Amino acid sequence: MNTAHQEFSPQVAEQAVHWLIELQGGGLDPRQQLAMQQWLQAHEEHRRAWEHIQRVNQRLSGLSSPLAHATLSAPRSASRRRALKTLLVLGVGGAAGLSQHNPMPGLLADxxxxxxxxxxxxxxxxxxxxxxxxxxxxxxxxxxxxxxxxxxxxxxxxxxxxxxxxxxxxxxxxxxxxxxxxxxxxxxxxxxxxxxxxxxxxxxxxxxxxxxxxxxxxxxxxxxxLDPNAGAWVDGMLVAAHLRLGDFLGELSRYRRGQLNCAPEVADLLISGSYPLADSERILDLLEVTLPVRVKRFSRYWVSVEARA
CATH class of the missing domain: 2.60.120.1440 (Jelly Rolls)
Structure with a gap:
């Protein structure tokens, strides 16, 4: 097995999948194109993952499997996107050898x-x-x-x-x-x-x-x-008590697909409050009200929190 394929994390593999789905969903507008280019150039790991996911997609396109054929040829829709993502993620897991981070253990768990x-x-x-x-x-x-x-x-x-x-x-x-x-x-x-x-x-x-x-x-x-907020997620809440914004966004990113970035100049801002996890977009909107930041959305899967101009 080519060990170079193992040198990217499941999170980066998933980001590459999202970008491919965006491209196949009708192309990218100029802002999205810039965001994708920045993602590719941000780290060598991103480039390896992108090249690999393109190869996986090509192999899936050549499969005779009825599932793969129906998924790749179906009209653009939410169900098609979900099915395509599943095929691609499984392809990454199988070909890239992502060991314990392979998505299959989770899918096969009780x-x-x-x-x-x-x-x-x-x-x-x-x-x-x-x-x-x-x-x-x-x-x-x-x-x-x-x-x-x-x-x-x-x-x-x-x-x-x-x-x-x-x-x-x-x-x-x-x-x-x-x-x-x-x-x-x-x-x-x-x-x-x-x-x-x-x-x-x-x-x-x-x-x-x-x-x-x-x-x-x-x-x-x-x-x-004991951190009194350690189990707040059970009640559907993300609770912050004078938490760094960078750490807060790191926790919020667990509940979202794609990439949620925090610019270094705002990472040390402190945030407090209780936020409902059911609507992460609403949480991001609230940040612009309570902190001197702006939320830039290049796509649904690529969001950056930066200093307000």
Whole structure:
């Protein structure tokens, strides 16, 4: 396998897919053309992803598969765009060898939530599982134990009383949880657990209620008091308390497809408030009211927050 294909992230691959869909949806206006050119020139990783997604598209165009043929030849519509994106993303995942970031594990998981959506599930033992945006999990219960595995993203788990132990696994460790409420988020290099109620154990080391800590092995790191806004997403809210605008937009970008950029000159502005996640466009509009910034929309998938002139 050509290892050069592996040198771009799933996020960049998805951005390349969006640009291809925009091009095939009727072309780009001058502002969009400039935005795409800036994206291509911003990083060598973008150019590699763009070249690769074009090759994938060419291969899909030559397939005899009825699904691929119907998708690529159908009239322009929202359903066609969704189907085309699915084919292209799967093509990127298969050809580029994106390992654990391949979209297939999420699609094949027991439970999955796409970008911008959240799910609430009642498990067989009475526990409640919430999945945040772009998250997936497997659940395995038997007579001896209960096991929940977070494959990607973030979950909140309210553990019901049961004689069987409940284990919560990520790529970075195996937790044992008492009955209680927990928020677990998986990052690229570590996982972060917040204990709202109950107690969690990692290789015999406990983390009590009211604390949060990260882990990437058998030890807790950076133990600190619980962030009271850690689970606000369950109620559909993004809460900021004197948060840097750059960090705020980084969190908001999890709930949107495409690229959401923050200019360096405004990244350190502080923002506070509670914002409903159901309408990220409304949140961006509010930024222009509360901060000295302007929101430039080159396309639905390429947005930049800059200093107001």
């Amino acid at each position: 439970f999955h939530s796409p970008v911008g959506e959240r799910r609430r599930l009642q498990l067989d033992d009475g526990s409640q599982l919430h999945l945040n945006t772009r998250s997936s999990a497997d659940v395995r219960f038997d007579r001896q134990q209960r096991l929940v595995r977070l494959l990607e993203g973030e979950l909140q788990l309210t553990v019901a009383n049961d004689a069987r132990p409940l284990h919560l696994r990520t790529d970075f460790g195996l937790l044992q949880l008492e009955s209680g409420r927990y928020n677990l988020r998986q990052f690229e290099r570590y996982s972060l657990l917040a204990v709202h109620q109950g107690s969690a154990s990692l290789a015999g080391n406990s983390l009590a209620a009211g604390l949060q800590a990260r882990f990437n092995g058998p030890q807790w790191h950076g133990n600190q008091g």
